[in-house]
């Protein structure tokens with residue numbers, strides 16, 4: 496069977512360093528020479544490759560961006576309408592204040608909002624605002640937060656400091672050496688490690704930056720302790736909700752976990768695939784955005800806020816968060832069609848979920864089967880037919896989506912050494 500995507504990818508690698516714009520979409524990470532690589536169209540949970548083959552996408556769900564499914568009709572209609580009215584004019588779009596009101600309503604602790612378009616840049620803005628507010632430099636963090644200098648600088652001090660924070664082996668080439676020591680990592684749920692990192696930051700702590708939850712649940716009292724340690728040092732707590740947001744509820748995971756930060760950062764699911772990001776925060780923290788320079792032309796375009804308003808309206812109407820937690824695609828064969836997000840809350844849903852923490856390889860099950868914990872699915876690739884299909888899924892939740900449910904129970908799952 497032909498695979499036009501593979502050929503196209505070979506060409507792309509000659510023109511595009513690394514072949515793709517996102518590490519996690521490199522075909523060789525899934526199935527070298529066989530992964531479809533490019534799509535011609537996508538709808539709901541289905542995706543068609545360049546040769547017209549249909550797949551049920553149980554991999555990374557648009558790397559966590561499409562909680563309502565691909566090409567959601569309500570979101571797409573809202574974007575089409577925005578396009579019809581002009582997207583990048585000399586004036587501002589009224590969707591901005593409407594979305595700010597909605598985000599502050601969803602997060603009653605927050606007073607103000609700024610918009611951006613990508614998760615990494617929104618995190619960089621969140622860190623800048625925290626530094627501007629506190630007039631301090633040091634960031635104590637755990638987890639992955641994007642490609643920007645503030646984050647990669649952690650690997651200047653010791654080359655492997657970011658290993659264990661989702662993406663190992665990140666090279667800080669090009670990051671000014673002067674930033675060495677400004678970002679200090681700790682491990683989630685490790686209070687002793689947190690204390691060590693805080694001691695290294697000393698009086699210079701501007702913020703503690705972390706995801707409220709990812710692959711594992713917070714230990715009792717952990718998030719509260721982190722918040723208190725930040726505040727005790729007149730520093731801010733910044734929650735990165737880029738991947739965790741809009742999965743447990745219509746808002747940040749911290750709402751479910753019961754700890755409010757000073758700043759929270761959203762991207763990905765907020766626009767159901769359309770570029771959109773938001774930094775929300777207390778008035779006290781966010782006023783500092785005026786005291787520094789955080790500004791970009793494309794942060795004013797109209798499709799992002801229009802998509803976000805439509806996404807959040809549908810998310811809230813269908814109460815998508817709890818349904819993502821509860822939905823049981825465990826025992827259901829998913830070789831069949833997975834539905835688009837239905838219009839009635841009584842219908843079942845099957846939207847890819849992700850835990851980007853790591854990829855697992857199932858060895859004893861099938862040599863070429865690969866279980867991606869990101870999508871709670873098992874994808875079986877058949878070298879004979881060069882096809883890739885999802886044979887069944889297991890109840891291995893995107894662990895952070897089901898805070899009280901059993902953790903990964905795949906007996907035969909083995910952590911792969913490959914980078915996600």
Ligand SMILES: Cc1ncc(COP(=O)(O)O)c(C=O)c1O
Nearest residue numbers: 613614615639640641735737738
């Ligand atoms: C927690 C977290 N923060 C930040 C980012 C970076 O977001 P983006 O890829 O939109 O720049 C990611 C991306 O996976 C993420 O998972």
